[in-house]
Amino acid sequence: MGMREFAVAAIVACCATSSCLAEAWVAKLFQEQKHDFGTVARGADTVKRFEAKNIYKEDIELVSVRSSCGCTTALLEGNKILKTGEVGNVVAKFNTRTFTGGHSATLTVAVKWNDKGTVRYGETQLHVNGNIRGDVVFLPGAIQFDNVDQGLPASQQVQVTYAGRADWKIVDVRGESSDLEVELSEKQRYSGRVAYDLLVRLKDTVPPGYFNEQLVLVTNDQQNPRIPLQVAGRVVSQISVSPESVLMGDVAKGGQASKKVIVRGKKPFRILTVESEKNSFQFKTDDQSSDRHIVEIIFDANRDPGSVKESIHIATDLGAGFQVMLTAYATVVPTEQVAPPSDSGSSTNQPNAGAASTPRSQVAAQ
Numbered sequence: 001m002g003m004r005e006f007a008v009a010a011i012v013a014c015c016a017t018s019s020c021l022a023e024a025w026v027a028k029l030f031q032e033q034k035h036d037f038g039t040v041a042r043g044a045d046t047v048k049r050f051e052a053k054n055i056y057k058e059d060i061e062l063v064s065v066r067s068s069c070g071c072t073t074a075l076l077e078g079n080k081i082l083k084t085g086e087v088g089n090v091v092a093k094f095n096t097r098t099f100t101g102g103h104s105a106t107l108t109v110a111v112k113w114n115d116k117g118t119v120r121y122g123e124t125q126l127h128v129n130g131n132i133r134g135d136v137v138f139l140p141g142a143i144q145f146d147n148v149d150q151g152l153p154a155s156q157q158v159q160v161t162y163a164g165r166a167d168w169k170i171v172d173v174r175g176e177s178s179d180l181e182v183e184l185s186e187k188q189r190y191s192g193r194v195a196y197d198l199l200v201r202l203k204d205t206v207p208p209g210y211f212n213e214q215l216v217l218v219t220n221d222q223q224n225p226r227i228p229l230q231v232a233g234r235v236v237s238q239i240s241v242s243p244e245s246v247l248m249g250d251v252a253k254g255g256q257a258s259k260k261v262i263v264r265g266k267k268p269f270r271i272l273t274v275e276s277e278k279n280s281f282q283f284k285t286d287d288q289s290s291d292r293h294i295v296e297i298i299f300d301a302n303r304d305p306g307s308v309k310e311s312i313h314i315a316t317d318l319g320a321g322f323q324v325m326l327t328a329y330a331t332v333v334p335t336e337q338v339a340p341p342s343d344s345g346s347s348t349n350q351p352n353a354g355a356a357s358t359p360r361s362q363v364a365a366q
Helices: 003-027
Strands: 034-042 046-053 060-067 072-078 087-094 101-115 118-139 143-149 154-163 170-175 180-190 193-202 209-219 226-236 239-242 245-252 256-269 271-276 281-284 290-300 306-316 324-333
Touching: 003 118, 034 046, 034 087, 034 226, 046 118, 046 226, 060 072, 060 087, 072 101, 087 101, 087 118, 118 226, 143 154, 143 193, 170 180, 180 209, 193 226, 239 306, 239 324, 245 256, 245 290, 256 306, 256 324, 271 290, 281 306, 290 306, 290 324
Parallel strands: 034 118, 143 226, 245 324
Antiparallel strands: 046 087, 060 101, 072 087, 101 118, 118 154, 154 193, 170 209, 180 193, 209 226, 239 256, 256 290, 271 306, 281 290, 306 324
């Protein structure tokens, strides 16, 4: 091999090694990198969210994502510029309305970060696959409960149709959540076409927050007996607090600090108790029945210097399910300590001087 050929080969090898290194550090943003959708019905809403969490000290920007196959639509959701510990999502949606059969796709995720004024790029790949049945159709493609008020029942219906064997049946509907009730009724069976109505009820005891569940339709088809159906939504709390995090800041030992929060409800209520888990905070509020209350949170810094973080629980007369939680933070500092002015010229997100193509040292995710 001549000197020229050797030099070219060395450059190619070096580039390949740099690419592998870059891909390795980008891949560490994702705990999951593969997903099998399994066998799904045509028209089913089949979505996978790959969580990207910044485990580095520098800000990482999710720049783009592209799919290798039209069977899967890929997009970025949520935060795109991730500070340390922050999370964004790469969403893969299986296109079950336009494709049938077995399909797979590679999602290429591009990211960038700032290396002392130089923008650096990196990529990694995520993989999805699945089998879309052409003989089973969901309409709509999923059960979606949008903004259901806490304490109220709700229901949604999906039509399941099948074309093929005359003796095809749904023999069971299974799910892990006790918050859902299911009613299945056969509506049609004629010339190899079968239709069912599947009614899904959301119980009134479901706690506030987002939920994402899966029901499995079990059939007498021995080759593909299980068909998943997504059930998702949000239950809106009757009681809310603003803000949900209270920052007292630095408090000199022996001193005191206080903040106020507003507790709201969809109907009048009384606040019965306000308690912190370690009794580091005191509280003042009213005993009236109203749809809006102000709670004062008081912190007495009668302890050794250090950080304080406690959950605060507010109970109301509406019942055990109608309560609210928030978190309070404070830092006790020595009496003589004076907080220095912030230095706008420094940052914990400065790149490592020895790193040219990867972010600064990895930090543990909290």
